[in-house]
Amino acid sequence: MGIDCSFVVSAPRDEVFAWFSRPGAFTRLAPPWQPVRLLSESDDLATGTAVLGLPGGLRWVARHDPEVYDPPHRFADAVAADGLASAPVGRLLPWRHTHEFTAVDDEHTRVTDRVETPLPTRLLRPMFDYRYRQLADDLAAHRRAADHGFTGRTIAVSGASGLVGTALCAFLTTGGHRVLRLVRHAPKSPDERRWDPNDPAPDLLTGVDAVVHLAGASIAGRFTEAHRRAIADSRVGPTRALAETASRCGVGTFVSASAIGYYGYDRGDEILTENADPGDGFLADVVTNWEAAATTADARVVRIRTGIVQSPAGGTLRLLRPLFAAGLGGRIGDGTQWQSWIGLDDLLDIYHRALWDDTRTGPVNAVTPNPVRNTDYAHTLAHVLHRPALLPTPSFGPALVLGRQGARELAEADQRVTPTRLTEANHHFRSPYLEPTLRHLLGR
Structure with a gap:
């Protein structure tokens, strides 16, 4: 019972041990398919305690053992009972x-x-296989950045509690950077700063080297007038205000989230590079205005046009996984529409590159080089889960949930986007093909 396993990573021992000792290590190593969430992270590998939330309100308390702690050789933790949960x-x-x-x-x-x-x-082997891949890929990414002189920066992140923000903050802190989370509540730690999206404090970004702006209302939902207004109002005005604040505070790099919705919802087989014209539709109009707001920053501005992010912890995969696991999944409509996707960790690497690569400016398509048609996505996900994909969803299905406009611009969007600027820069993708990506994310 239990497990005894090992893996060799391409990094010096002191560097590897330091990675484990920094905030964010647990988040980067926790398999996303497991129903576990971090409630509080250990601040000390010698005597600290981490608390994890489990289903049913249960808690996993892991206490580090000071008698075993011997940097950079070893540390240990054990489960403990501390309260009823x-x-x-x-x-x-x-x-x-x-x-x-x-x-x-x-x-x-x-x-x-x-x-x-x-x-x-x-039962344990998939978890450790996942951990070793994450560790090796993260260390390699930070080594590439360090080779370009990108070490020890102070980076402000808005939207830090979202799917991408949580992962990105953990990735950056384990890499030795200081992350300042821009929050709307009263700060709870020195690494939080209160941010009013519509009226940022003039000194909000004092001492900050770079900004990663991720905040915005979720696009998912029924496209009512109120929902459309929330999508636009949470992006355009706050982005312009934050960009102007960055200029006043002398921030050198401003990286803003964007979306492939820029290209419109029905481009068919047209190959969409960063030079393609904007398309038609509500989301295309919002993204165009969103990007224009970001360019008001007097800094190096990078706009990350993100595709369909793959993670069982959020987004479409979180919604589709239980459906396909039950054998009830299938294509949407005729299934011919192109889906331009990106694994969560590859997306983090693209944001990271936008920070360290001084040659990056303007729009960057954050998608893999291998988009798939919807029917192929459905069959691949079903294959990974060892289920059939025999139950297509008729077009009226998404419309019942998202409204006609939401279904057209989200569920049935047809966009064949290519990461031309990244490919030209010989960017390294951790997992450019769909099936290996899904297997990694789902522990299969």
């Missing part, structure tokens, strides 16, 4: 995890995980 797990599921780090040579480290638990190895 953690008592069932702490008393009924023994778990002790020892992390060991061995220098293979000056540039390679063997990471060894030894877990003592009654859980069988076959």
Whole structure:
């Protein structure tokens, strides 16, 4: 029972151990298919405690063992009972995890995980396979940035609590950067600053090297007049105000979220590069105005035109996974529409590149080089989940949920987008093909 496994990463031991010691390490290593959420992160690998939320209101409390702590060689944690919510797990599921780090040579480290638990190895293996891939890819990404002199920056992030923001903040902090989260509530830590989207404080971005602006109301939902207004009002005005604040505070880089909705909802087989004209529709108009607002910043401005983000923790995959797992999934409409997608971690790398690559300006298509038709997406997801994809969704189905306009511009959008500027820069994609991406994200 339990597991004893290891993996060699291309980084010095001190660098690997430091990565584990920084805020965000758990978030970067937690498999997204597991129903676990981080409630509080350990601030010390020697004596700290992490608390995880489990289904049913249960808690997993992991306490670090000071007697084992020996940097940069090892640290350990064990499950504990601390209150009623953690008592069932702490008393009924023994778990002790020892992390060991061995220098293979000056540039390679063997990471060894030894877990003592009654859980069988076959249940734990997918989790550790995922962790090793994440660790290796994150360290490689930070090495590429460091080779370009990008280390120890202070980066302000709006929308830090969303799907992309949560992952990006963890990625940046484990890389040794300081992240200032722009929040709308009273700050709870020195790394939060209160932000009024419509009237930012003049000194909001003082001491900030770069801004990543992700905030905006969710596009998902029925396209009522109120919903459309929320989509536009949460993007255009706040982006312009934040860009002007960045200019006043001397911020050098302003990276703003955008979307492939810029190209309109019905472009068919046309290959859409960053030079393509904007398309038709409500979302195309919003994105055009959104990007124009970002360009008011007196800084190097990069607009990340994001495709369909793949993660079981949010977005369309979160909605489709249970449906397909039950054998009830299939194409939408005739299934011929192009879906331009991007894995969450590849999206983080694109934002990261926008920060460190001084040659990047203007729009960047954040999609993989391999878009798929909707019918192929459905069959691939079903194949990964070992289910059939025999139940197509008629066009009126999405319209019942999103309204006719929402269905046309979201569920049935037909956009064949290519990441031309990234390809020309020889950008490294972690997972450019759909099936390996879904297998990684779903533990399959």
